[in-house]
Amino acid sequence: MDDVFLSMRQVSYRYPDAPVAVSDVDWLMPAGAFHCLLGRSGCGKSTLLKLASGLLLPEAGSVSLEGQPVCGPSPATGFVFQAPTLLEWLSVLENVLLPVSLQRSPDAADTAHAQALLDELSLETMHDRYPRQLSGGQQSRVAIARALLTQPRLLLMDEPFAALDALTREELQDILLAVCRQHGTSVLFVTHDIAEAVYLADRVAVMNRGRIACEKSIALARPRSPGLRHSTQFNAICASLRQVMDTTQ
Numbered sequence: 001m002d003d004v005f006l007s008m009r010q011v012s013y014r015y016p017d018a019p020v021a022v023s024d025v026d027w028l029m030p031a032g033a034f035h036c037l038l039g040r041s042g043c044g045k046s047t048l049l050k051l052a053s054g055l056l057l058p059e060a061g062s063v064s065l066e067g068q069p070v071c072g073p074s075p076a077t078g079f080v081f082q083a084p085t086l087l088e089w090l091s092v093l094e095n096v097l098l099p100v101s102l103q104r105s106p107d108a109a110d111t112a113h114a115q116a117l118l119d120e121l122s123l124e125t126m127h128d129r130y131p132r133q134l135s136g137g138q139q140s141r142v143a144i145a146r147a148l149l150t151q152p153r154l155l156l157m158d159e160p161f162a163a164l165d166a167l168t169r170e171e172l173q174d175i176l177l178a179v180c181r182q183h184g185t186s187v188l189f190v191t192h193d194i195a196e197a198v199y200l201a202d203r204v205a206v207m208n209r210g211r212i213a214c215e216k217s218i219a220l221a222r223p224r225s226p227g228l229r230h231s232t233q234f235n236a237i238c239a240s241l242r243q244v245m246d247t248t249q
């Protein structure tokens with residue numbers, strides 16, 4: 001592949017006293033791509049994401065980002081977890097500024113940047129609210145703004161919308177695609193939801209028992225639009241991925 005951005009080569013990982021969680025995975029991502037890891041519970045998706053981020057280091061194989069070995073967490077990488085993990089005692093704006101305020105006092109430029117991100121995520125009226133005053137979807141958007149504050153080139157997302165209702169989840173998928181396109185952010189996104197993976201991704205890896213069982217390029221037009229979800233082509237791709245998941249249990 002030309003222009004490799006994230007490279008995972010023959011990566012394996014085992015938690016102490018446990019069976020292998022990720023086994024011999026090869027995965028390459030070009031810059032600006034949106035890739036999804038799809039699979040059943042326990043197949044190793046989150047572990048692979050943590051290996052991509054440097055939160056875990058591989059037992060065998062190698063991970064590199066823009067040609068540099070990944071040896072630990074780096075500002076080049078942002079992480080969004082399933083729970084928004086906002087600090088209850090900080091306002092929305094302060095939560096978004098957290099990655100900077102952990103290092104130094106935010107300046108006017110940081111605040112302007114955080115405000116602009118919140119505006120992009122349609123939270124322009126929420127800057128001074130507290131997390132308990134937000135809906136689940138709004139909290140997820142704050143978590144995305146916070147992850148984007150340091151302008152990471154790679155965003156790693158671990159089932160960030162899993163706890164949301166179906167309509168809110170679809171809205172957030174569109175918002176996420178727009179904001180990542182705007183910033184040129186590459187995304188590796190974990191989900192167990194086939195339609196979510198197909199809607200979001202340029203490429204989907206189906207994982208099974210720590211391995212990549214199948215990978216598929218998603219040849220759907222961009223920008224995605226909600227009507228696509230009802231198209232024959234969309235449903236055919238979902239059906240073929242479902243078949244892979246059913247036959248690789």
Ligand SMILES: Nc1ncnc2c1ncn2[C@@H]1O[C@H](COP(=O)(O)OP(=O)(O)OP(=O)(O)O)[C@@H](O)[C@H]1O
Nearest residue numbers: 015016018021040041042043044045046047048192
């Ligand atoms: N900290 C840990 N210690 C020991 N084993 C672990 C640990 N975390 C995960 N595992 C095991 O590693 C395997 C892969 O787990 P992982 O969380 O990567 O799967 P997953 O596909 O993300 O699952 P889910 O969709 O349920 O989040 C599972 O068998 C799990 O039990």
